[in-house]
Amino acid sequence: MNLAQLLDRLESEPGFRQHVTLWHTLEAQDARTVPVPPHVDPRLTQALWARGIENLYSHQGQAAQALADGHDVVVVTPTASGKTLCFNLPVLNECLRDPEARALYVFPTKALAQDQLQELHGLVDEMGVDIKTYTFDGDTPAAARRTIRSSGHVVVTNPDMLHQGILPHHTAWVKLFENLRYVVLDELHHYRGVFGSHLANVVRRLQRICRFYGSDPQFICCSATIANPVEHAEKLVGKSMKLVDDNGAPRGRKHIVFYNPPVVNAELGIRRSVIKEAVRLAKPVLETGSQVIVFGRSRMRVELLLTYLRYAMRQLKKPASKVRGYRGGYLPNERREIERGLRSGEVLAVASTNALELGIDIGQLDVCIMAGYAGTVASTWQQAGRAGRRRTESLAILVASSAPLDQYVIEHPEFFLESTPEAAIIDPDNLAILLSHIKCAAFELPFEEEERYGQTSSREMMEYLAEHGVVHNSGGKWHWVADTYPAEDVSLRSAVIENVVIIDTTRSHRVIGETDLFSAQLLLHDDAIYLHEGAQYHVDKLDWERKEAYVRSVSVNYYTDAQMKTDIHTLDTFVEEPVPAGRKGHGEIGLITKATMFKKIKLQTHENLGVGKIHLPELEHHTTSYWWMLDESLELQLRDEGLSLGDGLKGLAHLLGQVAPLYIMSDPADIRAIPMVRAPLTGTPAVFIYDTYPGGVGFARKLFDLHQLLLDAARELLRRCACPSGCPSCVGSALEAGDLAKNSAARLLRLATAAQVAQG
């Protein structure tokens, strides 16, 4: 049986078709090409010819033209569309024109940087010219660094290295900064939330240093498909961008299939295991000898997938060694070997985390199976893009898990196929982040008195820093005057400012993880039962001063559930508008949380075995929030209908928190939703959704804009959910949200819409 026959079989198999919510076929597309522009150096044109590239795809041509016209560009095209030539072509061409010219490539991970370099080396070798390309990261040997700094034409690095290793030492990179023509930012959609807000500031510092050395590089950004590529790139780079998105690359016929495993427990909203279903679907593919990649969402899932896939191979009497695993934690050599094996066909199947989602070259495979929704549409398309040969047919299957987001997406395929609604959100002006980087910037170069930094004048910040003895005004400039290196204190990727470290004392002292303070007060208070990778631990002591929790492995028949008192006060309302059934708002809030007590609850029966007090200080932080204040009258109205406002709000908060990532590309830890029966000041019922990062990085603002869309999505999710009275896939389990949560939340959402209709 070959792939085409397998497709026929699947299409006609009722047991399979019954659970398919989408079978979409993208027809084959021919290449649309343009000639290599005349301004390209003949040596480069010839090197391209030698590699079989006689013409450019339309988007490559557009990018080349836009850059030649002096624009900064953002290229948005799918995986395997020849995106890298969009930047390699202008960069190499410029290096040929002027041997002094320099370019800086920034990739989000080290592995990706290595891979991109190989492609660049290939073209340079083909031309036989002296263009030096190097990676500069934490692994670069000290001896090589000097050469790279002075003579590298193209320096490939990552944001962290740029932030800590290059910018604070810019005087060692004079050649690079004096002659910097292009900065390439690849995988732009990864730079979102806190990480993206940090990166935008790293870019500001980079541009500041370039100005000092008299250069003004053009930016070439590349992104997967998101709702706001231009806006996002402009926020990151602070310049206006030209969009290049007319993908001219050819592709073969491609099938996209959404598969929702059958329900096994309606009450709990549990479906058949996503892992087992993915393996079951992979098995006939392995039989055809087609190459397949199976994506799992965590390392643990990937290991499970690997075990099952190998078992399947043995059943098929094929060598299990042709199935490989791929994830962070594997050694670089091993990874290279697997990548080569995939390209050569030696490896038949690979189970991988999103490590292979990024542009690492493994060639194109026949089939991609995604065991669970990747979290964003952009990532899903990138994963699906792993299957797709230019000439033959390919297949990508998304297998949904029971998680609400998975269920929403699988039930709303149009969401996936039509133009994507999800936006990358950053706020480069988050005060905590801004302040961190303005310190780094002051260390790098003194600030002029009236110098602008990003959107704001630096003056007030400098005065504040001067009061704390961090900078000092001399001769009209602010100079760094502390004996430390500020970049060392700033991590670009950490979404939380302070963590509690979890130490397992069962045998010796071993750190098993860490968690943010907010979660720590709920999960790691004294006598809590903490769950870690399926094992139970008793918390012997939470040392709040030192931010350490000492835990010990135990086996008990109960879990603990902590109660939290949350107090929200509005510090500043930026904007508030009437909406159906209430008002929506956006502003700054003060949030005080305090864990008060916990219950011990017996497993299975959920009996209450006892309670304990939690003695921890209050946590207070300031951040930005979106809120929906509901009309007070709703409380009575719901009560009259035998429903509960409290349960409804809890369910609503859960729902809104679940659907928000559909629009704002947030990770679960980025935002939190809180229901309040009586909001402060107004006393009205409300739901707050706030940025967990102090000060916020823009999620709340965007949610405010999306208010109606969010409610619509929440209502849809609720309507489609098969559970009788609430489950984790919609309003949360009845245990958490209350028995009336589902019906009450549905009623609230209907009222919001009815009012809208009435108003309209």
Add this chain to the structure above:
Amino acid sequence: MRSLRDRLSQFDPTPTKGRKKSRPTSKVEAGRDVDSLIDAGFEWQGSPPTGYLRSEFSLEEKSWPGSPHEVIPRDAWLRLTGETELPPPPWGVIDTETTGLDSGTGTMVFLLGVVLWEETGAKAVQYFLPEPAAEARMWADVVDEFANVGAWISYNGKAFDLPRLRTRMALQRREAEIFLRPHLDLIHPCRRLARDWLVDGRLQTMEQAFLGHTRSDDLPGWEVPEVYYTYLVDGEDTGLDRVAEHNRWDIENLLRLSACISDCFLDRPQARPLPPVARFQLGRALHARGICDDASVHLERVVEEGDADLASRSRLLLSQIYRRLTRHPEAEAHLRAVVHAQPEWVDPHVELAKLLEHRLRDVPGATNAAEAALNALRRRMDLQARSSARDEEFVRALVHRLARLRRKAERAAEA
């Protein structure tokens, strides 16, 4: 919207490391009170905010060790730096005080001290930066004043002071060529001599050992940045004179130390007598530079003066030197002495076997030595819980050598 000021107040911007003290806003006009430096002989060059302070003292005759080329002639320069070309005088003995130890651009050099070592005398020149705005003018004048310096002498300047000076030049968009001139960094020869002899390789430790000089009331280096920040931010000049004094001690002592080290490396009569452990390292250093004659003189002395272990280590080096000089009998004598004194050491047996086989054509002697090596190696391996791959390889090589020696012996017998 709340004011930026109000929102900022929730953050403590002081770095997590380093200074903990938070400072009240200073009411004094900061950065102008430099009386303690004026009293110490500094003079304003220009006026604030772009002017800076400079001091200049001719060194007394007794502090001048002689002309640079007499004190550190070509031979000494080669022995100390490995470079054959002797730079022309004057030389600059250099040391800086900085606002921190980090190498980034935010670390300022606020005090530069140079002893200008000329053919007829020496003078100590110090530049003090009263505030950052004075950098442009000060560094321009520094570059002018030291334009004809032929070489720098420092203590750890290659890794620390000079790179920071080049950073300051780059920030002024200035050519840094003068800070790329030939450089004798005394930390390397000093650390070598200090290795098994002194507690550490710090400059103060070397001063004690070579100049017999202990600094009293010297400002500890780690306090230096704090003194400068206190001055800069609060306008409080307490301690600045001590920083300047500390810096001057550094450069003047460094000048004398360079003469002492040169004496040692040239084995001049006035050189400080070295204990055997230091003399052994000196011999090693000279041997590493290929200066075999003098290396052997020192090592022969260590054989006489040192303990058994040190004597054996010296003999091993000597055997290498003599072998290279084709003085094979002497090489053999030293090796035989080592294998006699240290029968457990494997390498000397092997070296002896090689020497006897290839140079002295003594096959039976070489066989004995190789057998002794194998025995010593096996004894060593018996003592270890697990044999290392390297030792296994070593055994194989020795067995191979023995087999070859036996074949040679058989061929000799046949002949």
